[in-house]
Amino acid sequence: MSEPNGHGNGASDGGNGDQPPRRPINIEINMQPYPAAPPPDSGPAEPEEADERPSKRLELVEAISAYVPSGLDSLAIGGMHMHNVPMAFVREIVRQKRRIRRLITSPAASLGADLLIGAGLVDEIVTPYVGFEYLGLAPCFRRAAQEGSLKVYEVDELTLVLGLRAGGANQPFAALPPGLELSDVAQANPDFYRPSTDPFTGREVLVTPALRPQLALVHAQQSDSLGNLLFKGSTFTDREMIGAARNALVQVEQVISNVQATRNPLGVGMPGYYLKGIVEAPFSCHPTSSHRFYHYDEAHLKEYLQLAATPAGFQEYLEKYIYAASETEYLSKTAIATG
């Protein structure tokens, strides 16, 4: 056994009141003077800093074509209800007609899942809830499930969270608390609820497999070009999805400077090294909300629900808002541009 720091056997024992021995630190600290503060009114308060680290900025179209091959094994979509749903990503998947074998949703999916399902791009869904909260049921989800063209794996929220956390920890599965076996959600979905034996007590325990999405698509309000994320409201299960996924892309309202983004490191929701790319896209959650940036567009959601009530109406929605339109054109057709 080698002790590279030569401190013998006290390496980790700090409990005897002595200072724990320290490893020598071989980092050259490259001291640089603080940049001089800009004089008042002499330009932007935050000049673009010279950062040699590679930018993670991507354009929307290239991000989706690079990370969503048709037949993507599994996709997780963040946000919740009509809030922080990464709709620009979703619309681009629909434009590029990329098929998703398995869609994994947050505890409450809405328009993102419903659009992908309606466009015929999803084979199966793992979800605790798909709906529009007080606005009503999800029309395409409901139709596809009732027709049998969509395989629905309903899981409860806890199973989803523990599955994602297991995926993020490279655990093969997670043990579930007692009582879930009383629900038909567990009884009807044996692929996600399997009885096993607790090796410590010998009692029966339900277990659920780890969720390891091939890709997570999430929205955050701001980031720097390195992908340090600032969530300006609820994070829902976005952080768990990024942690569990093999790849993650994030759309943001604004890219801000590294200095601004990291001024309060405790406010950074996720460090940039987790991400493959960030896409700057203002209003990219529309018609869902982006916390603290804009409210959801209830009139647009109602228009969607009305049209999507029939397959023909849903096609009309796709033609009007998605197929024939880039993101800029999309926004120009909505209340954001027209008031």
Added chain:
Amino acid sequence: MRITFEEIGGRGSGKPYDTQELIAVVLARTLRNGEMVGTGAGSAVARAACRVAQLLQAPALNFVAGGSGAINPFLEPLVPSSCDYANLDCEAVLPLADLITSIAAGRLDTFLIGGLEVDQFGNVNLSVLGDPARPKLRGPGGAALPILTSVERTIIFMTDHSPRSFVPKVSFITAPGFLTGGEAWRKARAEGRIQGHGPHLVVSPLGVFDFEEESKRMRLVSLHPGVTVEAVKAATGFELVGPDEVPITPPPTQIELATLRELDQQRILRV
């Protein structure tokens, strides 16, 4: 101890309150000082009930606004979506994953839930009607409902009261209530599968219901003003346990209604 003030309404011609407002007030009265209450998707009525209870009789009550993770939101004003940014005007925000795991850990005393169907033993369905593989109606799904056996009690509020929503046996148990009755429920509880005491109350547009101690069958507690026993029986798909003399649900007091409307400035509960 709840302070009651002069009652208004319930008599005369037009009711001075909406049914949703009555449900909010009835729910508020059932909440206890010091407990921690969960609410879910779309349940503005449940959030309003929690805040009214805090303001009137339960200042030490804590509650969470659904998936936003907002603890003790001020609801100024009450908004329709549980995950709205407006709910974050509150005392603390719990990351959603932590909130969800804390439910399983028994940190919630009461959960206010809704459903597509409720049955005579308080089991709730929010998932599917008919065969799950080819359902007649695919509902949204249960969200947190399957894990609420760890909560001390659930209170069920139903926006519809008809033979389609009050059924003898739900076609799919999303939230387990008293299962197939008292005996089965006591057995499951003895086996450690259930930590709480199950459904405590059901509040519908027609009345208030609880569950008979031994059989755990649903029982009529009170009729909302203007509702008859016959109307409730006709709207219920199973036989209710009921006393011969059924009291009337006390209508909202002036102070209850004023407190509620102070929050509900957008008139969400009056549509």
